[in-house]
Amino acid sequence: MIPAATRTPTLPTLGDGPVVAYEHGQREVFCGLTGIIWLHRKIQDAFFLVVGSRTCAHLIQSAAGVMIFAEPRFATAIIEERDLAGLADVNDELDRVVGRLLKRRPDIRLLFLVGSCPSEVIKLDLSRAAARLSRQFSPAVRILSYSGSGIETTFTQGEDACLASLVPELPNEPKESPPALLVVGALADVIEDQFGRLFQQLGVSPVRFLPARRAADLPTIGPNTRFILAQPFLADTAKALERRGATRIPAPFPIGVEGTTQWLAAAAKAWNVDAARLASVTAIGRERARRALARYQEELAGKRVFLFPDSQLEVPLARFLSRELAMQLVEVGTPYLNRQLLAEELELLPSGTALVEGQHVDDQIDRCRAARPDLVVCGLGLANPLEAEGMTTKWSIELVFTPIQGYEQAADLAELFARPLVRRTRLSA
Ligand code: SF4
Numbered sequence: 001m002i003p004a005a006t007r008t009p010t011l012p013t014l015g016d017g018p019v020v021a022y023e024h025g026q027r028e029v030f031c032g033l034t035g036i037i038w039l040h041r042k043i044q045d046a047f048f049l050v051v052g053s054r055t056c057a058h059l060i061q062s063a064a065g066v067m068i069f070a071e072p073r074f075a076t077a078i079i080e081e082r083d084l085a086g087l088a089d090v091n092d093e094l095d096r097v098v099g100r101l102l103k104r105r106p107d108i109r110l111l112f113l114v115g116s117c118p119s120e121v122i123k124l125d126l127s128r129a130a131a132r133l134s135r136q137f138s139p140a141v142r143i144l145s146y147s148g149s150g151i152e153t154t155f156t157q158g159e160d161a162c163l164a165s166l167v168p169e170l171p172n173e174p175k176e177s178p179p180a181l182l183v184v185g186a187l188a189d190v191i192e193d194q195f196g197r198l199f200q201q202l203g204v205s206p207v208r209f210l211p212a213r214r215a216a217d218l219p220t221i222g223p224n225t226r227f228i229l230a231q232p233f234l235a236d237t238a239k240a241l242e243r244r245g246a247t248r249i250p251a252p253f254p255i256g257v258e259g260t261t262q263w264l265a266a267a268a269k270a271w272n273v274d275a276a277r278l279a280s281v282t283a284i285g286r287e288r289a290r291r292a293l294a295r296y297q298e299e300l301a302g303k304r305v306f307l308f309p310d311s312q313l314e315v316p317l318a319r320f321l322s323r324e325l326a327m328q329l330v331e332v333g334t335p336y337l338n339r340q341l342l343a344e345e346l347e348l349l350p351s352g353t354a355l356v357e358g359q360h361v362d363d364q365i366d367r368c369r370a371a372r373p374d375l376v377v378c379g380l381g382l383a384n385p386l387e388a389e390g391m392t393t394k395w396s397i398e399l400v401f402t403p404i405q406g407y408e409q410a411a412d413l414a415e416l417f418a419r420p421l422v423r424r425t426r427l428s429a
Contacts, residue, residue: 017346018353020337025360028381029310029335030063030397031150032158033114037063038401039162040073042186043211045109048074049101050148051094051126052116063397073108075101079118090124091132098133102141109140110215112162115147142169142215154335156233156311156400159186163210166218167240170210173222181207181267182219182246184238185231188403189213195230195254195406198264201281204271210237221246226270228263230254230405232345233312235338252344254405255313255413256320257289262344285407292411293324299418301326306368308378309333309359310396317377317399319348325414329353330373333364375421392424 033056036048050056057076077097079090094113102108111133113126126145134143146161147153153161163184173180181204183195192209199207208219210227219225225246229238232253242248251266252259261282268278305327307314314334321327329350337357339346349355356364361382368376369389376386376393383393394417404413 018349018355020355023358023360027359028361028379030155032148032153033060034063034155035158036074044213045215047108048112048114050076050114051119052076053118056116111143113145115149117149117151120149120151160234160236163237164240170218170221173220177224179224182225182227184210184227184229187230191403191406202268202273204267228267253316255316256324256410257286260406289407289410293414296414296418297325303374304328304330305375306330306373307332309335310379311400315342315345319345322350330371392420394420
């Protein structure tokens, strides 16, 4: 239960839905550079050049874990102390690094200059640098910029900033083109293929994806484009797409059987697909996922879960955990609560769910300790100390790196929550 003192009176309860509080204070969240780890896998001919410090280089190296690449597709251009002191022209240095990189790696078609805290502190204008370098290397390489700095972004917002930077590059759809569906948000290729097949069976076409797997395959955009978000943290990208004339299809997110079905149904409705066709196309997937979920329901039903704010996936995950696995939500934290993009999700949360936007990490840890939940979903920094206090934790970063969307992945997602509980039971047996 959230102490009344931390509730902000200006933020109302959402009808019969969750009770929303807002907290402000110290946060324990990754910065937006982390998104490079999954984005560089998704856009296969892109390269991410972080313009930052050794700390930034360490962060992406360690977030990438043990992945060793013969030809990595991300790197850090280190801003040295003399750059910070204004003793060198950072733009000259950057031009040299980019020139060297593109000469050595002619396979790069799309280069992102990614801003960081140090580049922000010295007010390095990366969008101007990107425009200058684009002119120099066009048309072989497209050069864009976005910020992944911890001052401006948390964790998954790096993807939002990256995709938003791509939107102005999307070509205009041809005049009088038929309605097209754009699925927005990085999905594992296997999931993208599954969704592509389902849309095809539903008769929803053409379907395009942002980001595309190859830089040259940018989808077209315009007033005949209807887009549906596959990830909940893409507020800036959604706004940028709307500015290009596209219309958002509101829907919950494709997590779990219910989320996936409603997500597909929202797109199907926009294409006037009748309910019988939707039911028959999704029947096998729904049934298989329900059967696969059954064994996890036995393990997880009634277990109390506490979600710290981290990836902005918390609200859809909480909905899945409570409605499909019968877990009890002690508290659901989220770094930001976009009420528009999450409207359909919020309606599905059980009445009275304690939802906390923002973070005051010490207060939140105190509440977590007091509640003694069965499972805590949190960032890496909190997991070890909480485990040391005897709590069972799940690293939220895994939920971003693992393919979790769609019918085929629903049971894999449930297993991610069941595994730490099983491990804890074994340890204490
Ligand atoms: Fe740290 Fe900022 Fe670099 Fe992120 S961008 S690793 S928060 S210095």
